[in-house]
Structure formats: C-alpha cells, structure tokens
Amino acid sequence: MRKRLFSALLLTPLLLSGCGKGEFSDLQAFMDETRARPAGSIEPLPRFKPYEAFTYSASSLRSPFQPPIRIDLSQRERGSQGVKPDENRVRQFLEGFNIEGFEMVGTLSNQGGMQALIRGAGSVHRVRIGDYLGRNHGRVVSIDEGRVDVLEIVPDGEGGWLERPRTLSLAGRG
Numbered sequence: 183m184r185k186r187l188f189s190a191l192l193l194t195p196l197l198l199s200g201c202g203k204g205e206f207s208d209l210q211a212f213m214d215e216t217r218a219r220p221a222g223s224i225e226p227l228p229r230f231k232p233y234e235a236f237t238y239s240a241s242s243l244r245s246p247f248q249p250p251i252r253i254d255l256s257q258r259e260r261g262s263q264g265v266k267p268d269e270n271r272v273r274q275f276l277e278g279f280n281i282e283g284f285e286m287v288g289t290l291s292n293q294g295g296m297q298a299l300i301r302g303a304g305s306v307h308r309v310r311i312g313d314y315l316g317r318n319h320g321r322v323v324s325i326d327e328g329r330v331d332v333l334e335i336v337p338d339g340e341g342g343w344l345e346r347p348r349t350l351s352l353a354g355r356g
Contacts, residue, residue, distance in 0.1 A: 244336065245280070251336075251346060265343045267319040267335045274314045279303045281316030286330050286350040298322070298330045300350065320348060328352040 244250070276284075284302035291297070297308045300315065309315060309330070313322045318334040325331075330350040338344045 244339075245282075247282075251344065265335060265345055267343065276300070276303060276307060276309070276313070276315035277317060277319075279316070281318070281320055281332065281334070281348060281350075284315060284350055286328075286352050288352070289325065289327055296325045298325045298350075300330070301353075316348075318346070 279302060284300050286298055287301045287306060288299040289296055290299065290308065295310060297310045300307050300309050309322050309325075311322050311325060314320060315322065315332065316334060318336045320332040320334040323331050323333045328351060332348040332350065334346045334348055335343050336346050
C-alpha cells in the first residue's frame, strides 16, 4: 500500500510537467485579435415610471357578481325615508369582509341566547343577534338552528339606502 502511494506521489509531478509544455500560439493569437477589436457599448437601463397605488373607490356599490335588486319605487319612497347606516358606531371585525365569504357551520345555545358559528375571515367566529358582519352594514336580526338572517343596508344608486335581507344557511343544507 505504501509503495503504491509513494509511486503515485512521484509520478504525479512528472505527469503534470508534461501538460505545461504545450503550444499555445493559436490561443495567444485569438486573444490578441479579440483585444484589438473596438469595445462595444452597453445600452443604459430603461427608465421606469414609479408605481402609483390604485385606490378602489367602488367598494360601496353593488358587486357585479350579484344579481341586480328589483326596486319598487313607490314602495321605496314610502318605506326607506329613515333607512341609513349608523356611521358613528364602532366597526366590528367581521365587517371588513364580504358576506359571500361567510358560511354558517353551527350554533351554540345557553341561558344568554343562541349564537351562530360563522366560518370566514380565516377562522370560525361566534355571532349573536345585533352583531354586524359584511361590508354592507349587515346586522344579524335572527338566529335559528339552520340559518342566520342578516339585514344589510346598501346604497340604492340614487343617494339613498335600501334594506336587503340576506340568509346564511347551515353548511350542507343548501
């Protein structure tokens, strides 16, 4: 084993010395020719406009993915004179999300009354009658075993407000 290692150590410098005496005149000529060429120029980077943030200003309008609401103008004028959202109240957490993203998953009941379990906004939340959810000032008006009734206040497109009932049904019941 030692003889092989010793002979490999002696032969390695001899083999490497054979690699150093090659003819490199063609390589040297190529390098001289390349260096003699005129240097190219690199185009400057294009100038980009700075990013301007876009503010979505139609959040209070009807979603284009919901069907239009049929409005009886004679009934609206009589019944909706006093309908408007309370802008002075403190907003609740679930009002920052669209009501379409919520799904009822169950109920809880005790001496204090019935509470609904609503899945949305990344987790499951408890709501009770009087709580608000959704971006259209939706207030929970009743809770049953299989559904939650919400009354939303939406703009009517003419500067007024309309009350729109919504129902969140228990998941799996349709």
